[in-house]
Amino acid sequence: NAGVMQNPRHLVRRRGQEARLRCSPMKGHSHVYWYRQLPEEGLKFMVYLQKENIIDESGMPKERFSAEFPKEGPSILRIQQVVRGDSAAYFCASSTRTAQRDTEAFFGQGTRLTVV
Amino acid sequence: GDSVTQMEGPVTLSEEAFLTINCTYTATGYPSLFWYVQYPGEGLQLLLKATKADDKGSNKGFEATYRKETTSFHLEKGSVQVSDSAVYFCALKVGNEKLTFGTGTRLTIIP
Numbered sequence: 546n547a548g549v550m551q552n553p554r555h556l557v558r559r560r561g562q563e564a565r566l567r568c569s570p571m572k573g574h575s576h577v578y579w580y581r582q583l584p585e586e587g588l589k590f591m592v593y594l595q596k597e598n599i600i601d602e603s604g605m606p607k608e609r610f611s612a613e614f615p616k617e618g619p620s621i622l623r624i625q626q627v628v629r630g631d632s633a634a635y636f637c638a639s640s641t642r643t644a645q646r647d648t649e650a651f652f653g654q655g656t657r658l659t660v661v
Numbered sequence: 662g663d664s665v666t667q668m669e670g671p672v673t674l675s676e677e678a679f680l681t682i683n684c685t686y687t688a689t690g691y692p693s694l695f696w697y698v699q700y701p702g703e704g705l706q707l708l709l710k711a712t713k714a715d716d717k718g719s720n721k722g723f724e725a726t727y728r729k730e731t732t733s734f735h736l737e738k739g740s741v742q743v744s745d746s747a748v749y750f751c752a753l754k755v756g757n758e759k760l761t762f763g764t765g766t767r768l769t770i771i772p
Contacts, residue, residue: 549704578759587665587750587762588705601759636704638760650760652697652704 547572549639549653550619557659558627566622566656570639577620578650579612582634594620627660634658663688667751667763674741674770682736682766684725684751692753694718694727694734695760699748708736708749743770 550569558564570577575596580588593601594614605612609627614620624631634657638650668683686692693712697705709718714729723738734751751763 551704580760580762587764588760590759590761593759638705649707649710652706654702654704 549574549637549651551635551637551653551656553656554654555657555659557661559661560628561626564624564627564631564658564660566624566635566637566658567619568622568637568639568653569619570637571651574639574641574651576640577614578638578640579620579622580636580638582636582655584633588636591622624658627658629660632658632660663692663753663755663761665751665753665761665763667749668766669764670748671767671769674768676743676770676772677740678770680736680738680741680745680768682749682751682768684734684736684763686732686734686751686753688732688753688755690755692755694725695752695754696723696725696734696736697750697752697762699750699765701747705750741768741770743772746770 552567577594579591581591582588590604592605592612597616609625611623634655636655637653640648640650665686695710696708698708699705709720711718711727714727717726725734725736746769748765748767750765752760754760
């Protein structure tokens with residue numbers, strides 16, 4: 546059973562370009578979470594999705610950022626018109642159930658975005 | 662809102678030394694508490710967890726006890742190894758599974 550798969554592992558974009566980050570959850574997991582880790586900082590929650598639904602996007606910047614988790618295929622985090630401040634590691638996590646105190650979220654290896 | 666405060670690093674110890682990494686939290690509800698570990702270039706792995714007061718989580722020689730009275734979840738290990746070198750994150754979760762993380766503590770163990 547493969548773990549959470551993120552690709553690409555490393556992504557370099559010029560200012561103004563678009564970045565698309567992909568996350569395939571573990572088999573059987575229908576809940577996906579995206580987190581952003583700025584250099585030398587902890588992880589900050591961005592968005593929580595279930596299949597075809599955004600459940601909580603309270604951590605998403607209001608502009609340029611969007612996320613989806615379609616019925617088929619991976620979850621996508623999309624950043625339009627990237628700026629240098631978007632350079633960070635973006636982690637995806639998946640889990641099986643909601644509102645369970647002991648439910649574990651499994652993390653992918655992350656996508657390291659560098660904006661030049 | 663919810664927040665986690667953990668001991669700032671970096672922390673450097675000699676092999677076989679005793680380790681404590683402090684973690685305190687504030688939460689709007691009754692949280693579950695977690696320690697995650699991140700090895701260089703990797704994602705986060707769950708190290709241990711505790712879901713209610715006085716529970717002790719343990720794994721790979723690491724322990725942490727959920728102390729509601731002091732709102733703490735300090736990580737301890739009696740004898741660290743070089744392979745324990747990593748970044749350690751304390752985190753909490755209330756309700757809808759969104760994890761709130763501390764800023765992380767970088768641990769380096771020297772032989």
